[in-house]
Amino acid sequence: MKKIAVQVDDLTVAYNYKPVLWDIDLEIPEGVLMAIVGPNGAGKSTLIKAILGILKPIAGSVSIYGKPYEKQRDLVAYVPQKGSVDWDFPTTALDVVMMGTYGSLGWIKRPSQKEKKAALEALEKVGMLPFKNRQISQLSGGQQQRIFLARALVQDASIYFMDEPFQGVDATTEIAIINILKELRKAGKTVIVVHHDLQTVPEYFDWVTFLNVKKIATGPVKDIFNDDNLTKTYGINYKVSIQE
Amino acid sequence: MLGSFAVLRKQSLLGDAISHAALPGIAIAFLITGAKDSNTLLLGALVSGLLGTFWIRGIITKTHLKSDTALGLILSLFFGFGMLLLTFIQKQPNANQAGLDKYLFGQAATLVESDVWLMAIVTGLCLLVLFLFWKEFKILLFDKDYAKTLGFNTKTIDILITSFIVLAIVLGLQTVGVVLMSAMLLAPAAAARQWTNSLSKMVLLAAIFGAFSGVFGTAISASQNNLSTGPVIVIVASVFVVVSFIFSPSRGLLFRQIRFIANRRDLEQQKTLAFMYHIAETHEDISHPHTIKILNNFQGFTRKTLQKLVDKDYVTIDGTMWSLTQKGFEKAANLYNQQHKTDE
Ligand SMILES: Nc1ncnc2c1ncn2[C@@H]1O[C@H](COP(=O)(O)OP(=O)(O)OP(=O)(O)O)[C@@H](O)[C@H]1O
Ligand SMILES: [Mg+2]
Numbered sequence: 001m002k003k004i005a006v007q008v009d010d011l012t013v014a015y016n017y018k019p020v021l022w023d024i025d026l027e028i029p030e031g032v033l034m035a036i037v038g039p040n041g042a043g044k045s046t047l048i049k050a051i052l053g054i055l056k057p058i059a060g061s062v063s064i065y066g067k068p069y070e071k072q073r074d075l076v077a078y079v080p081q082k083g084s085v086d087w088d089f090p091t092t093a094l095d096v097v098m099m100g101t102y103g104s105l106g107w108i109k110r111p112s113q114k115e116k117k118a119a120l121e122a123l124e125k126v127g128m129l130p131f132k133n134r135q136i137s138q139l140s141g142g143q144q145q146r147i148f149l150a151r152a153l154v155q156d157a158s159i160y161f162m163d164e165p166f167q168g169v170d171a172t173t174e175i176a177i178i179n180i181l182k183e184l185r186k187a188g189k190t191v192i193v194v195h196h197d198l199q200t201v202p203e204y205f206d207w208v209t210f211l212n213v214k215k216i217a218t219g220p221v222k223d224i225f226n227d228d229n230l231t232k233t234y235g236i237n238y239k240v241s242i243q244e
Numbered sequence: 245m246l247g248s249f250a251v252l253r254k255q256s257l258l259g260d261a262i263s264h265a266a267l268p269g270i271a272i273a274f275l276i277t278g279a280k281d282s283n284t285l286l287l288g289a290l291v292s293g294l295l296g297t298f299w300i301r302g303i304i305t306k307t308h309l310k311s312d313t314a315l316g317l318i319l320s321l322f323f324g325f326g327m328l329l330l331t332f333i334q335k336q337p338n339a340n341q342a343g344l345d346k347y348l349f350g351q352a353a354t355l356v357e358s359d360v361w362l363m364a365i366v367t368g369l370c371l372l373v374l375f376l377f378w379k380e381f382k383i384l385l386f387d388k389d390y391a392k393t394l395g396f397n398t399k400t401i402d403i404l405i406t407s408f409i410v411l412a413i414v415l416g417l418q419t420v421g422v423v424l425m426s427a428m429l430l431a432p433a434a435a436a437r438q439w440t441n442s443l444s445k446m447v448l449l450a451a452i453f454g455a456f457s458g459v460f461g462t463a464i465s466a467s468q469n470n471l472s473t474g475p476v477i478v479i480v481a482s483v484f485v486v487v488s489f490i491f492s493p494s495r496g497l498l499f500r501q502i503r504f505i506a507n508r509r510d511l512e513q514q515k516t517l518a519f520m521y522h523i524a525e526t527h528e529d530i531s532h533p534h535t536i537k538i539l540n541n542f543q544g545f546t547r548k549t550l551q552k553l554v555d556k557d558y559v560t561i562d563g564t565m566w567s568l569t570q571k572g573f574e575k576a577a578n579l580y581n582q583q584h585k586t587d588e
Binding site: 052053086095103108 | 376377378379383386387391392393395396437441443446
C-alpha cells in the first residue's frame with residue numbers, strides 16, 4: 001500500500017454563507033499525477049487554497065504526510081491561477097522565479113548566489129532562460145505560465161499543486177509542461193493539477209478527482225474516468241471516448 | 245517613496261483616506277491638551293490615521309464592500325468629523341486655534357528645526373525597515389496568496405507597510421496639508437513607475453522626485469511672496485507626473501507614438517524589399533532589372549520607401565528600371581528566414 005501524501009477530512013469551505021465546498025473527503029496517494037476536474041465555479045481553486053491554508057475552512061482538516069500543513073510547508077509547492085496576480089508589477093522573470101526560494105530563506109535573509117543559481121536552473125528547465133531579464137508584463141500568457149511553473153520547481157517540493165497550468169498555452173508549451181510534470185512524477189513527487197480539457201485527462205494523468213461542490217469521485221483514471229462520473233459532475237450527458 | 249507601495253497596491257485612495265482620517269486626531273489632541281505643540285498634534289493625527297486605516301481594512305475583509313467604497317466611506321466620515329471639530333474649536337475663545345488650519349493646506353514655512361529632525365529620523369527608520377523587509381514587501385505586493393503558502397505571515401507584513409504609509413502621511417501633513425497630501429504621496433511614485441520596470445529603481449526614483457519637488461517647490465514659493473509652499477510642491481510633483489507620462493522612453497505617450505511610426509516605416513521598407521526579392525528570385529541573375537511599374541501592384545509601395553532602400557544600398561535604380569543589389573538580396577533572404585522562424 002502506498003503512502004498517503006495528502007489527506008482531506010470533512011472539509012467545508014464558504015466565502016459567504018453558502019458553502020462552495022461541502023464535506024470533502026479525499027486521499028491522494030504519493031507519486032500520482034492527479035487531475036482535478038469540474039465545471040467553472042465548482043470549487044477547484046478553493047479546494048487547493050483550503051489545502052494550502054490560504055483560506056480557512058469552516059470545518060474539517062487537512063494533513064500532509066500525516067501532519068498539518070503548517071509543519072510541512074517545505075514539502076509543498078504552489079502554482080496559482082495565472083490571473084490571480086498583476087502582471088504589470090515592476091519586476092523581471094528571474095525575480096519572480098527567485099520568489100520560490102523565499103520560503104526556505106525565511107524572514108529578512110536575502111537570496112544569495114545559491115538561490116540565483118537554482119532559479120536559473122528552473123528557468124532553463126521550462127525553456128525560459130533567454131527571457132530571464134524580461135519585464136514580466138512583456139511576456140506572453142504561455143510564458144508567464146512557464147515562469148510560475150519555474151517558481152514552483154525552485155521550491156524543490158514533494159507535492160505540487162497547480163491551478164490550471166495549461167490555461168491559454170499553445171500545443172507546444174502544453175507538451176513541454178506535461179513532460180515536466182511527468183518527470184516530477186517519475187522522481188516520486190505527487191502532482192495535483194486543476195485541469196479543464198477532459199479529452200487529455202486519460203493521456204496526461206493516472207489519477208483523477210471529480211469535483212462539483214461535493215466530491216463526486218476520486219481514483220485511478222482507468223477505473224473511474226467514465227461517462228457516468230462526467231455526467232454526475234457536469235450535469236449534461238458527456239461522451240468522452242477513452243482509448244484503452 | 246512609500247507611495248510606490250500604495251500605487252502598486254492600486255490603493256491610490258488610501259493616501260487620501262489616511263490624511264483625511266488624521267484630521268479629527270489633530271483636533272482632538274488640541275482639545276485635550278490645548279497646546280499647539282506640533283508633536284502632540286501629530287501624535288493625535290497618527291492615532292486617528294491608524295485607526296481609520298485599520299478600520300478600512302476591517303471593513304474590506306469582513307464585509308464584501310469594494311475597497312473604494314470602504315475608503316470613501318471612512319474618508320468622508322473622518323473628514324466630516326474633523327471639520328466639525330475644527331469649526332467647534334474656531335468658535336472657542338482661544339488664541340491658539342489659529343495654527344490649526346495649517347494642517348488643512350499645509351504650511352511648510354512654519355516648520356521648525358525639531359520638526360525637520362523628526363522627519364529625518366522617521367525617514368531613516370522607513371529606509372531601514374524597507375531595506376530589511378524588501379523581499380517580504382515585494383512578494384506580498386506581487387502575490388499575496390503565494391507568500392502565505394511559503395509561510396510568511398502576510399498580515400504582519402501588510403500592517404508594517406500600512407503603518408509606515410500612515411506615519412509618512414502624518415509627517416507630511418504639516419508641509420502640504422490634508423487636502424493635498426495624497427497627491428504628494430502618489431505623484432512621485434506614479435511618475436517613477438513610468439521610467440522603470442524594477443521595483444527598487446522605482447522606489448529610489450520616487451524618493452528623488454519627491455525630494456526634488458520639495459526643494460523646488462519651497463524655492464519657488466520663497467521667491468514669490470504670496471505662494472504658499474504646500475500647493476507649489478504638489479504642483480511641481482504633478483509636473484513630474486505629466487512629463488513622465490509623455491516622455492518616458494518605454495511607457496510614455498510620445499515615444500510610443502514615435503516608435504509606432506518608426507516601426508511602420510521599417511515594416512513598409514521590409515515588405516517592399518521582400519516583394520522585390522520574390523520577383524528577383526524568378527530570375528537566375530538576382531540583379532536582373534525590372535520595371536518600377538511592377539511595384540505599383542504591391543500595396544503600400546511608395547516612392548519614398550523605394551528611395552530609402554536605394555539610400556541603404558539595397559536597390560539600384562536606372563531610369564524606370566530597378567534591380568536588387570547583392571546586399572539587398574541577402575538582407576531580403578534573411579528577412580524571409582526570420583519570418584519563417586517566428587511563424588513556427
Ligand atoms: N473571493 C471570493 N469571494 C466570494 N466568493 C468566491 C470567491 N472566490 C470564489 N468564490 C466563489 O466560490 C465558488 C468556487 O470558486 P472557485 O474559484 O474555487 O471555482 P473553480 O472551480 O476554481 O472555477 P474556475 O474553473 O472558473 O477556475 C464560485 O461560486 C465562486 O463564485
Ligand atoms: Mg479556478
